[in-house]
Amino acid sequence: MSKTIAIFEPIYSPDQRLTCAEFTPLVRADNLRPEWREFKILIDMYRNGDYLRHDYTGLFSPKFTLKSKVSGSTFLQFVRHNLDVDTCFINPFPQLAYWSYNVWMQGEHAHPGLEQAAQALVDAAGLNITIADTPRHGQGTLAYCNFWVGSKRFWEQYVGRTLLPIADFLEASPSHQVARAVMTDTTHTDPAPFLPFIIERLFSTYVSLHPELRRSAYAFNARQVREYCINDFEKILFDRMRAKVDAADASGTFEPELVEQMDTACALWQKHFFDFYATHPHPHTGQPVQQPHMRSLA
Template identity: 30%
Template structure:
């Protein structure tokens, strides 16, 4: 049985008290770069620790159970029962948006306008060969919140991309300034730097363009669609699930008929564009 090291990050005594039994506490009380949230903590862990070849590692926020509905023992059990032939476990957040949008960058343009062009600019600079406008991501290759538990081969690729992004934003060209500008955080009145939401999409980028064996959680039968975006009807649930299935089949076969069907089914879904508050003046 492979070892499992899933770390849950805490920022203070209050968040430490809410850690889930079964996860390993990861101390971020110093939080020297709050503008980056947990990103530098994960990067620092990978810089200073040698990962075991066949072990599983994860780094999740204090809001993990709220966002996923899962307890630590459920995650560990899933790896123990299904992880023998896998490299990555994706713990799905916002399954309805994963299904509806073509990829997290299309979703990001709705929630964080400008994120697609900024992300593409960085990836072009890093010589990462991908077109974010056409990239197809399904529930096996989408994650908005770093809720990924994976083996060494995934985390090494994540670290390479993360190191390039850190250097680009911190020390990079003048064009990197856009990553430090604030954007909306959906459902809240507060605003955060765009770089936060770019790095949260690295998992999707790596999984959609890599060759990993992926398992996932599937909350689509138990967690209702977001009523701010979709109707909470059984019909809407089934249409969204079909969208995800069509994207999965397209990614597996590259048959354009599946992608065409995805767009047709998506067109049948009643979608309510979010009304985002005005951003503060710079």
């Protein structure tokens, strides 16, 4: 009997259409807790047992193809070729691996205070995760955005034992200091709190800490990675960092000097990113990026 794969795409309004015809529409007419973004839907899918109806289940935003540059049919074919793993995923920002040691280094530069908020959240939820001890995230574990498809086992272990306790805590204690902190607005292409960026980064964190879970990452060659750079500054960083980072990944050893250099490069990337897109439309939204304090003045 062949295994079944379902990738759901949320439908928020009657006039919305699927961006990937191969995906399954998931109508969210009420769209409760929109500030949670896909996190709320993943939790509902787990609680409703939606993941039990298929061998592999995922939830991809309507911006999947825009961000990943891969069609829904191409990704589904990739999953079909890897039905012996627990999770298949694609990272729409492969270039970030060349100037960020892991998702939290990039996250802290892009969203200052993210690491502290994330650690407080996982502590409050009773999870045994130390953000500061997160290992290297190379192309085999790196995934920005929730573009993953998981087996029933993966849903039980990752969503059930990691994401669900976070949701339970936030729902039970919305006035808790930690809960309020993760709902604080951060800088992004769209107004959003810390929470969805923490959740996105927990995927790479979890799979890198659980090697017993088999995984398959959609692979990019060097030419393709460079094409994912969204401006000339990113291309310069990629060209300068590529050889030494690839060598470190191949050897499995990142010397402190290289990690420090990546941290510096990440800081420069962040500065350029927000300066540049403060006056230029971001390719994923068509809108400039606003700092949280600027939104209050808009």
